Amino acid sequence: MPELAYVNGVITPLEEARVSVEDRGFQFADGIYEVAKIFDGKLIDLDRHLARLENSARMLELPLPMPLPELGRTCRDLHARSGIEDGVFYLQVTRGACPRVHAAPPGLEPTLVMTTRRLSRPLPEKITAITVPNNRWKMCACKAIALLPTVLAKHAAVKAGVNEAIFVGDDGLVLEGASDNVFCVKDGVLHTPPADGRILEGITRGRVLELAEERGIEVRVAPLPLDEFRAADEVFLTSSVLTVVPVVALDGRPVGDGRPGPVSTVLREAYWDFMRRFRDVTDSPNPSGSSSPA
Numbered sequence: 359m360p361e362l363a364y365v366n367g368v369i370t371p372l373e374e375a376r377v378s379v380e381d382r383g384f385q386f387a388d389g390i391y392e393v394a395k396i397f398d399g400k401l402i403d404l405d406r407h408l409a410r411l412e413n414s415a416r417m418l419e420l421p422l423p424m425p426l427p428e429l430g431r432t433c434r435d436l437h438a439r440s441g442i443e444d445g446v447f448y449l450q451v452t453r454g455a456c457p458r459v460h461a462a463p464p465g466l467e468p469t470l471v472m473t474t475r476r477l478s479r480p481l482p483e484k485i486t487a488i489t490v491p492n493n494r495w496k497m498c499a500c501k502a503i504a505l506l507p508t509v510l511a512k513h514a515a516v517k518a519g520v521n522e523a524i525f526v527g528d529d530g531l532v533l534e535g536a537s538d539n540v541f542c543v544k545d546g547v548l549h550t551p552p553a554d555g556r557i558l559e560g561i562t563r564g565r566v567l568e569l570a571e572e573r574g575i576e577v578r579v580a581p582l583p584l585d586e587f588r589a590a591d592e593v594f595l596t597s598s599v600l601t602v603v604p605v606v607a608l609d610g611r612p613v614g615d616g617r618p619g620p621v622s623t624v625l626r627e628a629y630w631d632f633m634r635r636f637r638d639v640t641d642s643p644n645p646s647g648s649s650s651p652a
């Protein structure tokens with residue numbers, strides 16, 4: 359079960375992989391990425407991640423190194439070679455390497471990097487969070503590798519002795535976690551902010567909304583003021599790495615009774631059940647459609 363890296367067609371053990379210091383990802387954060395979960399030997403929702411990658415590329419007018427179906431095969435091949443059962447699949451495309459100049463010269467070859475890693479520690483079953491001012495750019499729907507505001511927000515969380523930071527806009531609206539989407543529950547209704555360009559439209563968020571609707575949970579996708587968020591009965595976060603994780607304390611105060619609530623618990627279990635049932639296209643006898651649970 360080796361942890362592997364792929365750099366422009368060359369596969370090596372992860373620790374041996376190298377890119378040029380002139381790569382525009384390194385110099386300018388001129389690139390995009392995706393993170394997909396590896397669960398029970400399966401790449402969860404790879405097709406949805408690749409569709410979002412294509413959208414991010416379009417937003418930045420960044421050419422992808424190969425057509426999407428070929429990219430999918432390349433991801434699945436790397437994952438199969440690593441044989442990792444539970445971990446994280448990372449994919450990054452940058453505009454390529456060239457002498458440092460802000461406007462990229464035409465004709466650059468994009469740099470494609472992929473890595474497979476094992477899960478380094480058990481996933482938390484509940485977490486704590488603080489809110490922080492949103493100081494990010496206006497293209498948060500693009501999964502860009504320029505993550506300095508995220509890094510600073512995570513540092514603020516560490517300093518505060520909590521696990522995550524949640525961005526709140528100047529207008530008092532709750533947006534998303536530093537690396538996850540936010541949900542809250544009030545009187546049995548599930549609330550989450552809209553994917554209106556101020557947040558990343560999470561793949562896990564999308565699945566959780568589908569699972570909530572299947573279970574007859576009332577869902578309200580609408581702007582979420584901080585005071586309503588703070589008064590919620592339950593709060594939880596979603597991401598490909600965390601899956602669904604309840605937030606039991608926010609800004610130093612307990613959320614609800616300070617324990618994971620019933621809706622968060624139902625949706626966490628529903629998401630884990632979805633992952634257990636998930637079948638990728640490569641597992642299907644007819645590998646033509648998009649992946650979905652059996």
Ligand code: PDD
Nearest residue numbers: 393536537538539558560561562597598
């Ligand atoms: N982050 N919002 C932000 C800002 C994110 O960075 C992420 C994912 C999400 C959740 O998206 P998804 O459900 O598709 O993982 C929401 C990844 C895990 C990361 O940067 O490591």
